[in-house]
Amino acid sequence: MRQVSTPLVATRARRDVATVRQDFPVLSGTANGRPLVYLDNAATSQKPRAVIESLVRFYQTENANIHRGVHELSQRATLAYEAARAKLQRFLNAGDPHEVIFVRGATEAINLVASSFGRIRFRPGDEVVVSAMEHHSNLVPWQIACEIAGARLRVIPMSDAGELDLDALRDMLGDRTRLVAVVHVSNSLGTINPVTEIVRMAHDAGAPVLVDGAQAAPHMPIDVQELDADFYALSGHKMFGPTGIGVLYGKAKLLEAMPPYQGGGEMIRSVTFEKTTYAPLPAKFEAGTPHIAGAIGLGAAVDYLRGLSWEWIQHHEHDLLEYATEQLRFVPGLRIVGTAARKAAVISFVLEGVHAHDIGTILDQSGIAIRTGHHCTQPVMDRLGIPATARASFAFYNTREEVDALVRGVQEVRAVFG
Amino acid sequence: MVDLRELYQQVVLDHNRSPRNFKQLPNANRTAEGTNPLCGDQITLYLVVTNDVIEDVGFQGAGCAISQASASLMTAAVKGKTKTEADALFHAFHAMVTGGPNGAIDEKALGKLAALSGVRQFPVRVKCANLPWHTLHEALAGSGDTVSTEEGGSDTPDDPDRR
Numbered sequence: 001m002r003q004v005s006t007p008l009v010a011t012r013a014r015r016d017v018a019t020v021r022q023d024f025p026v027l028s029g030t031a032n033g034r035p036l037v038y039l040d041n042a043a044t045s046q047k048p049r050a051v052i053e054s055l056v057r058f059y060q061t062e063n064a065n066i067h068r069g070v071h072e073l074s075q076r077a078t079l080a081y082e083a084a085r086a087k088l089q090r091f092l093n094a095g096d097p098h099e100v101i102f103v104r105g106a107t108e109a110i111n112l113v114a115s116s117f118g119r120i121r122f123r124p125g126d127e128v129v130v131s132a133m134e135h136h137s138n139l140v141p142w143q144i145a146c147e148i149a150g151a152r153l154r155v156i157p158m159s160d161a162g163e164l165d166l167d168a169l170r171d172m173l174g175d176r177t178r179l180v181a182v183v184h185v186s187n188s189l190g191t192i193n194p195v196t197e198i199v200r201m202a203h204d205a206g207a208p209v210l211v212d213g214a215q216a217a218p219h220m221p222i223d224v225q226e227l228d229a230d231f232y233a234l235s236g237h238k239m240f241g242p243t244g245i246g247v248l249y250g251k252a253k254l255l256e257a258m259p260p261y262q263g264g265g266e267m268i269r270s271v272t273f274e275k276t277t278y279a280p281l282p283a284k285f286e287a288g289t290p291h292i293a294g295a296i297g298l299g300a301a302v303d304y305l306r307g308l309s310w311e312w313i314q315h316h317e318h319d320l321l322e323y324a325t326e327q328l329r330f331v332p333g334l335r336i337v338g339t340a341a342r343k344a345a346v347i348s349f350v351l352e353g354v355h356a357h358d359i360g361t362i363l364d365q366s367g368i369a370i371r372t373g374h375h376c377t378q379p380v381m382d383r384l385g386i387p388a389t390a391r392a393s394f395a396f397y398n399t400r401e402e403v404d405a406l407v408r409g410v411q412e413v414r415a416v417f418g
Numbered sequence: 419m420v421d422l423r424e425l426y427q428q429v430v431l432d433h434n435r436s437p438r439n440f441k442q443l444p445n446a447n448r449t450a451e452g453t454n455p456l457c458g459d460q461i462t463l464y465l466v467v468t469n470d471v472i473e474d475v476g477f478q479g480a481g482c483a484i485s486q487a488s489a490s491l492m493t494a495a496v497k498g499k500t501k502t503e504a505d506a507l508f509h510a511f512h513a514m515v516t517g518g519p520n521g522a523i524d525e526k527a528l529g530k531l532a533a534l535s536g537v538r539q540f541p542v543r544v545k546c547a548n549l550p551w552h553t554l555h556e557a558l559a560g561s562g563d564t565v566s567t568e569e570g571g572s573d574t575p576d577d578p579d580r581r
Contacts (some may be wrong), residue, residue, distance in 0.1 A: 353435075357457045357482035358426075361540060365422055373457045387458045387480050416426050417483075 016312060019396050023048040023304070034367030037402045042187045042346055042393035043371050044237045044366050045218055047301075051241055054300035058293045062128045065289055067266060081292050084299030085282070091302045093223040098281040099255065101248040102295050106144060106214035107137040107190060109233035109248035110181070112285060113210055116258040118145030121178050126151040127179040129207070132158040132383055133189060134374045138181050138212040138233075151178065158383065162189035162338040166197065173205035180209045184216035188375035188391065189338030190346030192216075199228050208254065214238050214246075219317060219344045221310045223327060224249050234296060236379040241394075243303035245294030248285070256279050261288040280296075317345040320394045324403045331410050337389050345394035349373075349409065354387040362416060363390075363409040370406070424536035425543070426483065429491075431531075434483035437490035439497070441476040452553030452565040459485040459546055463553045470501045476551070484534070484543050489550035491531055501558055507531070508551050514538060515547050 021027050024046045029036050031075045038046060058080065064073035066081050082097070103109045122128065123198055128142050132155055146153045156169045164182075171179075181200040185192050199209045208230035213222060217239040224232045231254070250258075260267055260278055264287035269277040278284045316416040324347055328334055333352030351359060360372035371391045374381045381387060446464035453460045459481030468475040475493045479486060492511075494505045510527045515537045517523075525532045537547045549565070556565045 355482035355486075357459070357543075357546065358484070361543060362422055362424070381458075387460075412422075416422055417431065 008038045008235035012388075014098070017316065017397065017399055020308070021399075022379075023050070024397055025049060025052070027397060030290065031367040031369060032365055032367075034328050037366075037368040037405045039392040039394060039398065039406060040369045040371050041218065041395040041398075042215060042238070042391065044243065045240045045395055046397070047242070048240055048304050050304045051297050051300045055242065055293050055297045060298050063293075066292055066392075066402065067283070076094075079294060080296050080299075081290070084295040087299040088234075088247050090283070091217075091222070092234075092247070093225055094249050094318075095225060096252055099249055099252050101250065101255070101282045101285045102290050103246050103248050103285075104244055105235040105246035106212055106233040107141075107235075107238070108210065109231075110138055110210065111141045112248055113231050113250070113258075114145040116261045116285075117179065117254070118149060118151075119259060120140075120257070121150040122146065122149035124150035125176060125247070126178045127154050127172070127174070127176040128152070128178055128181075128327070129154045129156060129169070129202075131156040131164050131193070133162065133164070133186045133191060133193075133377065133380050134181070134183050135187055135212065136216070136378070137214075138183055138210075139379070141302040142181055155379075156182070158191075158386070161340050162186065162191045163340045164193055164198075166189075166194070169198065170201060173201060173207065174204070177205050177207040180207050181212070182209065183212040183344075185213075185214045185219065185344045186338070186377075187346070187381075187393075188348055188377040188389065189340065190343040190348070191338060191340040192342040192344055194221075194342075196227055203228065206365060210372055215346075220314065230254055235302065235380065236298040239298075239301055240304060241298035242291075242294045245291045245298050246296075252281060255285070260284055260287065263304070264288045266290075308396065316396055317394055320347040320398055320400065320403060321347070323400055324392065324394070324406065327407045328402060329405065331414060333414070334410065337384060337386065345398075346391065347393075348389040348391045349413045350386055350389055354413055356390040358417070359390040359410065359413050362413045363406070366405065366409045366412070368405055368409050421536075424521050425540055427533045427536060429530060430483060430487040430536075433487035433490040437477075437486055439476045439490065439493035440478060442478055443474055443476040445474075446476070448557045448560060450553045450557035450565060452549045452556070454481070454485065454545060454549055457482065457546070459549055461485065461489050461550055463489075463550065463551055463557050465554075467501070467558070472496050472499055472501070472504060472564040481549075482543075482546050484537060485549050488534055488547045491533065492550045492554060495529065495531055496554065504554065504558065508555060510549055512548065515544050517544035 024044050062076045064077040066078040085097050085100050088100045154172050157165045184195050195211050202209045210231035211229045212233050214235040217234050230251050232249040234247040237243040267279050267284050267287040269279050335350050337348040356372035373388050443464035443478045448467050451462045461477050461479030464476040475497050485580040510524050514523050519539050523535050534547050537543050552565045
C-alpha cells in the first residue's frame, strides 16, 4: 500500500473521516443502546446515502423491465442499467463494457466460470489450482467442477503468517493446469496476495486466472488489464453497494468461447424447439430479469468511491490497521492471526482461553460489531490449528476512536473470563 | 443493556475452564456428535445406558464457553438418571433458554443447570446452550447421526434462531 506520512495529509484525513461518516446513515445509530461501532466490513459494508437514494429514485421514477419494452420507462431503465455497466467497466478498467457481466455476487461469478468454463475445459486428469486461503466461495465451485470432470484440485500452501508459497505454485503449474483461482485479499487473514505475479506465472504455464476480488474492491483501485486477470469477481455489498448484485469481469475472448451458464429470457437470440441461438455478450450470461435496481445502486457506489481518493482511503486504512495492531498487542493473551507483510485493514485474533464466539457476544454488548467463527474459510482455520477467530475488519469510515472502543471491549472480555 | 455476568456466571466459567466428565468412554454403547457449523462448536457425547438408565456419560469437544459449560453441566445432571428423567430435564432446560428474557425458570427441576438461565437474554447463543442437549437426545434415540444446529426443526418456534 502506498503511504503518505506528512502531518498535513494526516490532519486532513481525520477531518475527512468525520465528513465521510455523515454519508452513511447507519453509522450514527446504536446497537444494544450504545453508539454503533461497526467493524464487520468484510462481511458486508455499510451503504452511503447516495446508494440508498439511487434505489429509491429508480423504483420511484424509472422502474420497468429492461431491453424489451418499447415504452419510455423501459428505455430509461435500460439506459440506467447499461450506464451502471459502463461505470463498473471504468471502475475495473475493463477494455469493453461487454466484459462486465452482472451477477448476484462474487459467489455467482465464480460458479458461472466454474460451471461454464469448466464444462468446456476441464477433462479427466486436468488440474485446477486454488490457494490455501480461499473463501469457500472460491473453493467449493471448483471442487464441484473437478468432480464433474474428473479433474484434480491442487492447493497453493501458505505460511503461518498467511503468505502464499509461490515456489510451490511454480512447481505445481504445468501442462495439466487448466485454471488458477486465487483470492486477491483474504477475508479471514487480510493478506494482499501478489496477484500480478501469480497471473504472470500462470500465464507462463498457459493457464488462465480467476481472481476473487470481493475483499479487494473496497480497499484499493483495481485494474484488470494491468493485472492481466482473465476473470475477476466482485460482490456489490462488500463495496458499499446493495446486496444481491455483483460483477464477473471476463476477457471477451474467453467469455465468447464459453457456453451459457443459465438459460432463459434475455440471453437468447432466437428460440425454436429445434434450436436456440444465444445472444452476444453480456446478455448471454444474464438470463432472466436481472437485479436492475441493484446494478444501478452498485453504479452509485462506484460513483461514490470515485468522489473519494484511493490515496486517502489507503492511507487512512493503513493507519487504522497499524494502530489497531499495536493497541491490541497490549491485551494479555491476544494473538493476531494473519501477519503478512502486505495486509488490508483486517485483523483476525484469538484470545487465550476464550472462544471467539464469547468475544463477539461481549463486544456486542458494547455496541461493537465484529465477526466471529471460521469466516467461511475452514481450511484456513484447520491449517492454523484454530477453531475460529474474532475478526475486526475496517472500512475508510472507521476511526481511531473505534479502535480504542474495540481494545476496551477486548479488555472487558479478559476481565469477564479472568 | 443486559448484564454480561448473568450470561457468564461463575458456574458457567468454572465448567468451561474445568469441564466435568470430559473424557471418552471406551465402554460407551451410545455415542452422538453435535456440531454448530456457523460458529464451529463441536461435541462428541458418550453414554453407557443400561436398562434405560444413563449409568455413565462423557463428552469431548471444543467451542464457546456456553456450549462447553452446557455440555459439562448436562453430563453432571443426567448421570444416573433414567431416559425419561433426562428427557424431562431436556424439556425444562429448553423451556428456560427459549422462554425469552422474562421466562419462568424451574430452579427446583433444573438445579445447577439454572446457571445457564442468562442465555435466554442472548437469542443468538441459545443454540450454543442447546447443542449438547440435542446431541444427548440423538444419542438416546440411537440413530447415531451427527446433530447439526442448522438442520431440522428441533428448536421450538420461540427459538429466535429459527425465525
